[in-house]
Each structure stands twice: as structure tokens, then as C-alpha cells.
Amino acid sequence: MSVDITDLSAWQQPETIMAALQHPQIAVVGMSSNELRASNFVGYYMHRNGYQVTPVNPREDEIYGLKSFAALQDVPTPIDVVDVFRDSSAVPEIAEAAVEIGAKYLWLQFGVISAEGIAIAEAGGVQCIVDKCIKIEHARYQGRMHWLGFNTERISAQRRKD
Amino acid sequence: MTVPPRFTGFHTRAVHAGASPDPQTGSRAMPIHQTTSYVFEDAESAAAYFNLQEYGNTYSRIMNPTVAAFEERVANLEGGVGAVAFASGLAAQNAALFTLLEPGDHVLASAALYGGSVTQFKHVLRKMSVELEFVDPDDHNAWRDGIKSNTKLCFAETIGNPSGCIFDIESVAEIAHAADIPLMIDNTFATPYLCQPLKYGADIVVHSATKFMGGHGTSIGGVVVESGEFDWSNGRFPVIAEPSPAYHGLKFHETFGTFGYLMKLRSETLRDLGACMSPFNAFMLAQGIETLPLRMRQHVSNALTIARHLQGCEAVTAVHYAGLEDSRYADLVAKYLPEGPGAVFCFDLAGGRQAGIRFIENLSLFSHLANVGDAKSLVIHPATTTHRQLNDTELAASGIGPGTIRVSIGIEDAQDLIADIDYALTQLTQSTS
Ligand SMILES: Cc1ncc(COP(=O)(O)O)c(C=O)c1O
Numbered sequence: 121m122s123v124d125i126t127d128l129s130a131w132q133q134p135e136t137i138m139a140a141l142q143h144p145q146i147a148v149v150g151m152s153s154n155e156l157r158a159s160n161f162v163g164y165y166m167h168r169n170g171y172q173v174t175p176v177n178p179r180e181d182e183i184y185g186l187k188s189f190a191a192l193q194d195v196p197t198p199i200d201v202v203d204v205f206r207d208s209s210a211v212p213e214i215a216e217a218a219v220e221i222g223a224k225y226l227w228l229q230f231g232v233i234s235a236e237g238i239a240i241a242e243a244g245g246v247q248c249i250v251d252k253c254i255k256i257e258h259a260r261y262q263g264r265m266h267w268l269g270f271n272t273e274r275i276s277a278q279r280r281k282d
Numbered sequence: 283m284t285v286p287p288r289f290t291g292f293h294t295r296a297v298h299a300g301a302s303p304d305p306q307t308g309s310r311a312m313p314i315h316q317t318t319s320y321v322f323e324d325a326e327s328a329a330a331y332f333n334l335q336e337y338g339n340t341y342s343r344i345m346n347p348t349v350a351a352f353e354e355r356v357a358n359l360e361g362g363v364g365a366v367a368f369a370s371g372l373a374a375q376n377a378a379l380f381t382l383l384e385p386g387d388h389v390l391a392s393a394a395l396y397g398g399s400v401t402q403f404k405h406v407l408r409k410m411s412v413e414l415e416f417v418d419p420d421d422h423n424a425w426r427d428g429i430k431s432n433t434k435l436c437f438a439e440t441i442g443n444p445s446g447c448i449f450d451i452e453s454v455a456e457i458a459h460a461a462d463i464p465l466m467i468d469n470t471f472a473t474p475y476l477c478q479p480l481k482y483g484a485d486i487v488v489h490s491a492t493k494f495m496g497g498h499g500t501s502i503g504g505v506v507v508e509s510g511e512f513d514w515s516n517g518r519f520p521v522i523a524e525p526s527p528a529y530h531g532l533k534f535h536e537t538f539g540t541f542g543y544l545m546k547l548r549s550e551t552l553r554d555l556g557a558c559m560s561p562f563n564a565f566m567l568a569q570g571i572e573t574l575p576l577r578m579r580q581h582v583s584n585a586l587t588i589a590r591h592l593q594g595c596e597a598v599t600a601v602h603y604a605g606l607e608d609s610r611y612a613d614l615v616a617k618y619l620p621e622g623p624g625a626v627f628c629f630d631l632a633g634g635r636q637a638g639i640r641f642i643e644n645l646s647l648f649s650h651l652a653n654v655g656d657a658k659s660l661v662i663h664p665a666t667t668t669h670r671q672l673n674d675t676e677l678a679a680s681g682i683g684p685g686t687i688r689v690s691i692g693i694e695d696a697q698d699l700i701a702d703i704d705y706a707l708t709q710l711t712q713s714t715s
Contacts, residue, residue: 269353
């Protein structure tokens with residue numbers, strides 16, 4: 121069971137990304153308590169921006185007051201988005217767990233790419249976003265990315281809330 | 283279910299990118315945020331902004347909402363992931379280099395650069411203990427052979443100032459990438475309307491926004507755009523990939539991925555070198571960009587008309603415009619600059635130094651000054667101004683003759699520009715005969 125990952129654009133569609141960001145419950149798999157790790161930056165950012173963030177990492181007890189769980193299956197609350205900061209080789213197992221807990225999206229961060237993991241998730245009805253950063257995409261579509269001169273690709277004459 | 287349309291046209295983006303209506307007030311025009319600093323919501327937000335855990339405004343040397351609107355507009359038009367603006371084109375170039383170079387590194391640059399860039403590279407890089415080598419931009423082998431184990435960058439201009447040579451971006455990008463190093467392009471003379479170097483594999487684009495981007499000749503400014511495609515973690519750029527001593531050990535590439543270089547450029551280099559763009563200049567330059575495509579079409583159309591006209595003038599011995607059919611760069615123009623190779627070019631007068639001076643004195647529509655890329659037509663005689671210190675042999679070595687005239691063709695009516703040129707040429711033949 122596999123998919124062709126030479127072109128990732130099918131898993132980077134703005135519509136899918138925007139829809140995923142509408143969901144409040146995020147598990148950050150591989151989140152670290154080390155403030156210099158990208159997973160820490162991202163988890164903290166999403167938490168500060170009102171998402172219910174659940175760290176999943178057997179080596180952590182608690183990060184920013186958020187209880188960490190050893191595995192996705194141990195999380196007692198529902199999870200919408202499974203955000204992955206692990207080696208690509210760990211993705212198939214995480215994808216199986218994402219299907220098992222009824223997650224809606226499997227979000228693979230920069231450099232986390234697994235054809236097998238994508239295939240497992242999609243076969244189980246979980247939509248995938250691949251090689252994208254959830255923090256950057258949030259900042260692009262809902263946040264303040266435009267404040268730092270980044271290209272949000274947003275072209276609109278509508279007045280928005282922020 | 284139908285999805286809402288995505289607006290992708292260049293003209294649309296030139297007018298809208300980076301500037302949605304102000305969320306607080308509804309102002310339709312881009313507000314000028316003329317402020318040095320920003321009140322924090324609370325202590326935790328302040329800490330998160332300084333730690334770069336969240337995007338937030340702190341101090342206008344590092345970021346400003348009006349400058350950000352200009353930056354996003356340029357990033358969008360160039361097809362990059364983002365941009366950082368600077369006080370001038372040379373400040374932008376300096377910061378772009380400073381961010382990725384360390385003492386002992388080596389830079390390979392085109393020999394046909396703007397004179398101010400040549401001077402900047404020579405002096406600044408020497409003071410940074412960075413080696414510099416100039417190569418013939420047209421010679422692919424020279425680029426390939428010039429790359430050494432400590433080379434960190436290849437640099438060239440899309441359209442060389444003032445020689446008008448056209449750079450083969452895609453071929454040299456391939457050569458640079460085969461050696462794991464980025465290609466940086468000064469796209470000032472082309473603007474993103476005529477050419478988008480990132481599409482052809484360039485990794486970083488720099489601009490003097492002072493020129494065609496603004497178009498009005500009112501504001502000095504510069505900007506750096508990055509593609510986000512270059513792998514700064516390839517082992518050759520520990521300065522970007524490894525923990526940064528200037529930001530409490532942050533690993534920029536790992537933490538910010540495709541935005542790593544730009545985050546470092548802003549939060550370290552701009553912070554430390556301090557050459558920020560003013561909000562007012564950002565407003566002026568962003569206004570200018572709204573009409574960039576319209577102006578560039580008129581610029582290149584006028585340039586071609588005038589170059590062709592000059593070819594038929596007796597007092598003119600050569601016209602160096604790559605848009606002419608017999609140009610040695612015709613193939614490269616067709617590939618990279620199909621709408622035309624800009625509006626700045628040189629031509630040679632038969633009468634040498636004296637003819638150059640007389641020609642300029644008799645023009646009354648062209649402005650005699652040291653700039654290019656204004657909506658108004660501009661002219662200069664390099665031998666008696668920008669290249670005054672050189673004798674005729676040295677001039678020849680830099681591709682400039684004693685009778686060479688450089689023009690930057692504006693957006694006036696071509697027939698008026700031709701009338702001005704013809705009159706000045708008549709005065710020339712009358713004096714020499
Ligand atoms: C091709 C080119 N690059 C860079 C610059 C420097 O720009 P600035 O004057 O905005 O520093 C110039 C200025 O003439 C230029 O022509």
C-alpha cells in the first residue's frame with residue numbers, strides 16, 4: 121500500500137489547510153520541552169492562539185502545563201488534527217493510531233514525508249497535509265504572518281477581524 | 283460546492299498584495315504606521331515576540347506594518363516566500379551577503395555589475411575577510427571553474443548595469459546548485475514584471491526599489507526576497523543551520539524551515555546593521571508598484587523605439603540594447619525577458635568626449651542626473667561623471683567609450699523623446715562640421 125510522493129502538492133492544498141485549521145483539538149506528536157526545538161515553538165504558538173494542544177511524547181510529563189501522553193491512544197479527549205514532529209519512518213505507526221482514534225487530519229511537518237503513512241491515513245479516512253508547518257500556515261491564513269513581510273498569497277479587498 | 287476564486291494575475295497582485303483594508307479602521311489606502319514602537323498586549327506576548335515564538339511588532343528597526351505591506355507585495359510579485367526591506371538597494375545587498383557569509387568564505391560575482399555594487403563588494407567583503415572574484419557573466423565555464431570549496435554564493439544582475447548584458451539565470455543556477463551554493467540575483471533593471479529570477483532557479487533576489495519599483499524617483503529603498511527552496515542545512519551553511527550565538531542558540535533553518543534565512547536576515551542582520559526602510563518610503567514605494575506593469579510596458583516599448591531610431595542616426599556608432607534584433611543576447615531575451623530587456627541602455631557617439639558633453643547640454647526633455655528607472659527619461663555621460671577618474675584605456679576595459687551615453691528611457695511619448703534626441707544630435711554635427 122503506497123502513494124506517489126514525487127509531487128506533494130495534492131497534500132498542500134490551501135482549502136484542506138484552511139479547513140484543518142478550523143479544528144480546535146491538536147495532538148503534537150514528538151513535542152519537546154526544549155525551547156529551542158521547532159516542536160516546542162509550534163505547540164506553544166498553537167496553544168497561545170486558542171487551540172487545545174495535547175503533547176504526545178513518552179519522554180515528557182508536561183509542557184507549558186499541558187499533560188503529555190505516551191501515545192495517541194492514551195489521550196482521553198478527542199483529537200481533530202495529529203501534527204507530527206517525528207522521523208518519517210515513525211509515520212506509518214502514527215497514521216494507524218490517527219485512524220484508530222478517529223482524527224480528521226494527519227499533518228506532517230517540514231521534512232516529515234512518508235508515502236506509506238499517507239496511504240494508511242487516507243485509507244482510514246484521515247486527510248493528509250504534508251511537508252508544511254502548522255504554525256506558519258496558521259499565521260498565513262489567520263494570524264500575523266503579514267506583519268513580518270511573508271507572502272501570505274492573500275489577495276482580498278474584504279475587511280477582516282485581526 | 284464551489285470554492286471561491288483565487289486571484290492570480292500580475293496586475294491584480296501589484297495593486298492588492300500585502301494590503302488588505304485595515305482591520306481596525308477600514309481604511310482602503312495603505313495606512314502609514316509612522317511609529318517607532320508598539321504597545322504589548324501583556325507581558326507574555328512581549329516575551330513571545332522577542333523569542334520569535336509568535337509574530338508580533340516590537341520596534342520599527344526590525345518590523346513595521348507599512349514596511350511589511352511593501353515587503354509582502356514585492357515577495358508576492360517575485361514569487362518568493364517573503365521579503366525584508368532595507369533603507370537602500372545597497373543596504374539590502376549588504377545585509378543579504380552579511381547574513382550568509384563568514385570570514386574565510388569566497389564569493390563569485392559577475393564582472394558586469396553596477397559600479398556601486400562593485401565598490402561595495404570589493405571594500406565590504408575585504409573588511410569581512412571574505413574573498414571575492416569577478417567572472418565574465420556570459421562564460422558558464424568561468425562560473426563552474428570559479429567555485430571553490432569555500433565559495434558560498436554566486437551573484438549577478440538579470441540585466442547588467444550599464445552594459446545591458448543578459449544573464450543566463452537558469453544555467454548558472456544549475457552550476458551553483460551542483461556545488462550546493464545559492465545564486466543571488468539583482469533584479470533591479472528587470473523588475474518582477476519583466477522577469478522573475480526565482481522561477482529560473484535563483485534562490486535570493488535583491489532590488490534597488492529606488493528605481494523602477496517606485497518609478498517616481500522620490501524614495502530610496504531596497505529589498506531582499508527568498509524562494510524558500512534552498513536547503514540551508516546541506517552542511518555548507520552552518521551560519522544559518524547551526525545554533526546562532528546572536529539569538530540565544532536558535533537554529534534558524536530547523537525552527538523556521540523555508541523562512542529560516544529571512545527570519546535570520548530580519549531578526550539578526552536588520553536588527554544589528556539597522557538600515558531599516560522608513561514607513562513613509564515603504565508607502566511611496568508600495569504606491570509606485572501599483573502601476574508597475576503599466577509603466578514597464580511603456581518603458582520597454584519606448585526603449586525599443588528609441589534604440590531603433592538611434593541605430594539609424596549618423597552620429598551614433600553603436601547602440602547596446604539587448605532588445606534589438608541583432609543583439610548577441612536575443613536568445614536570452616526571448617527566454618527571460620520576452621516583453622523586453624528593460625529601459626536602460628548605452629549608445630556610442632562618434633565624436634568622443636566632446637560630443638558626449640555637447641549632446642547632453644543640448645537635451646531639454648531628458649534629465650541629466652545619476653539615477654535610472656524614473657518615469658522621467660534620464661541621461662548621463664559616464665566618461666565625465668560616474669567614470670570620470672578613468673583614462674580612455676581604463677574606460678575601454680570597463681566597456682565604456684569616451685563618447686558613450688547611458689539613457690534610462692521614461693514613460694513620456696516616444697515621439698517627444700526622439701525630437702529631443704534628434705535636436706541634440708543636430709547640434710553635434712553642426713559643431714563638428
Ligand atoms: C543595478 C543596481 N543595483 C543596485 C543599486 C543600488 O541601489 P540604491 O541606490 O538604492 O542603494 C543600483 C543603483 O543605481 C543599481 O543600478
